[in-house]
Amino acid sequence: MASYDNGRNDLISFLNAMSELMEDQSSDSSNGSSFNESNENELEPSNSSSDEEPADDHSPPPGDLLPVQPELDQILYERDTPPSHYLLKLESFSSLSKASVEKYRSDFEAGGYKWELSIYPTGDKERDGEDHISIYLELMETSSFANGWEVNAIFNFFVYNQKQDKYVGLQDAKVRRFHSAKTQWGIAKFMDLKTLTNTKNGYIVKGTCTFGAEVFVANQKTFKGECVSMIKNPESYSYKWKINRFSSRILRKQQHESETFLAGKYKWTISFYPKGNEASKGNNISLFLALDTSTLPAPNTKLLVHYNLRVVDQINNQHFQRITSRFGLVSSLGYSRFMPLAKFKDPSNGFFVGDSCIIEADVQVLGVIKPM
Numbered sequence: 001m002a003s004y005d006n007g008r009n010d011l012i013s014f015l016n017a018m019s020e021l022m023e024d025q026s027s028d029s030s031n032g033s034s035f036n037e038s039n040e041n042e043l044e045p046s047n048s049s050s051d052e053e054p055a056d057d058h059s060p061p062p063g064d065l066l067p068v069q070p071e072l073d074q075i076l077y078e079r080d081t082p083p084s085h086y087l088l089k090l091e092s093f094s095s096l097s098k099a100s101v102e103k104y105r106s107d108f109e110a111g112g113y114k115w116e117l118s119i120y121p122t123g124d125k126e127r128d129g130e131d132h133i134s135i136y137l138e139l140m141e142t143s144s145f146a147n148g149w150e151v152n153a154i155f156n157f158f159v160y161n162q163k164q165d166k167y168v169g170l171q172d173a174k175v176r177r178f179h180s181a182k183t184q185w186g187i188a189k190f191m192d193l194k195t196l197t198n199t200k201n202g203y204i205v206k207g208t209c210t211f212g213a214e215v216f217v218a219n220q221k222t223f224k225g226e227c228v229s230m231i232k233n234p235e236s237y238s239y240k241w242k243i244n245r246f247s248s249r250i251l252r253k254q255q256h257e258s259e260t261f262l263a264g265k266y267k268w269t270i271s272f273y274p275k276g277n278e279a280s281k282g283n284n285i286s287l288f289l290a291l292d293t294s295t296l297p298a299p300n301t302k303l304l305v306h307y308n309l310r311v312v313d314q315i316n317n318q319h320f321q322r323i324t325s326r327f328g329l330v331s332s333l334g335y336s337r338f339m340p341l342a343k344f345k346d347p348s349n350g351f352f353v354g355d356s357c358i359i360e361a362d363v364q365v366l367g368v369i370k371p372m
Helices: 009-024 093-098 193-197 341-345
Strands: 033-036 075-079 086-090 104-110 113-120 132-139 149-161 166-169 176-179 184-192 209-222 226-230 236-243 261-263 266-273 284-291 302-311 320-328 332-340 357-371
Touching: 086 104, 086 113, 093 193, 104 209, 113 209, 132 149, 132 193, 132 209, 149 184, 184 193, 226 302, 236 261, 236 266, 261 357, 266 357, 284 302, 284 341, 284 357, 302 332, 320 332, 332 341
Parallel strands: none
Antiparallel strands: 033 075, 075 166, 086 209, 104 113, 113 132, 132 184, 149 166, 149 176, 149 209, 226 357, 236 357, 261 266, 266 284, 284 332, 302 320, 302 357
């Protein structure tokens, strides 16, 4: 790696452009400066070489690698102050590299969260980081987080130059999103091993080198979401409830429930109010389809249900029914004013015959909605 003093005078204009960014983190990165390295020892977070065209500004970020803007590919940032949150000192670095240790992992806390710093001493070969130092940051212990959790953070990696007494790293102020589908960010080619292990550069002195990390949590965002799973070719289930000795058994009670029946792997009952519930008492019969919520796969699960409640006309075959599709948390579906009580009790309508009535339900579960 070129000396830190090389090229500083040529980059004063760049430093002025970066001054605002430096001031934002002045408490942790005072007296910092930037410099260009020669093409021979270029630090390449991407796979491009010095002879290739710069990457397209609009090209997508390379997978799990930390997306570094092309104009920063040859620019490192150095400062006097150590990283705010964590230092990892590796003694006998060459022995660690030769010991077939793929990576070294170390935990620390920052911003109220637990993080894991992973160092690949010979590079992360699965991400094309061979012959480089690969370094990653992972958010740990997320199993206790609420559904839909998200942690936004700005982080930086450093390596300590013992000759210059400076901490060197890529200056990146972009906020990264850590969430359930992506808990790790990092750089597969943080520094090439030739640069790191060259003792003239000052990164390894007496076999020891030091890496660092700092993490500034911008905020934790918790949002609510749903995952809708529609059922292919859903089955329709029917249930028939015949109530005998209606006058003596039913009219004495305000509410009556059918036996439990299965529809779409869930348990249901029909709730019948022969004189109406509180919302329509004395004027209508009330009829509901009730779900046993203990049969749902998880708390707060919702169902998309198509259902039909019907009072059978035993004489004229002119049944009275209401057909509805309901999307949402299903616990009780139906109608307070299902049918006027006078119409239900009129013998000519055939709903109340021989001191009995028949109530039917058709249930079709179209989909399941689970919280994210």
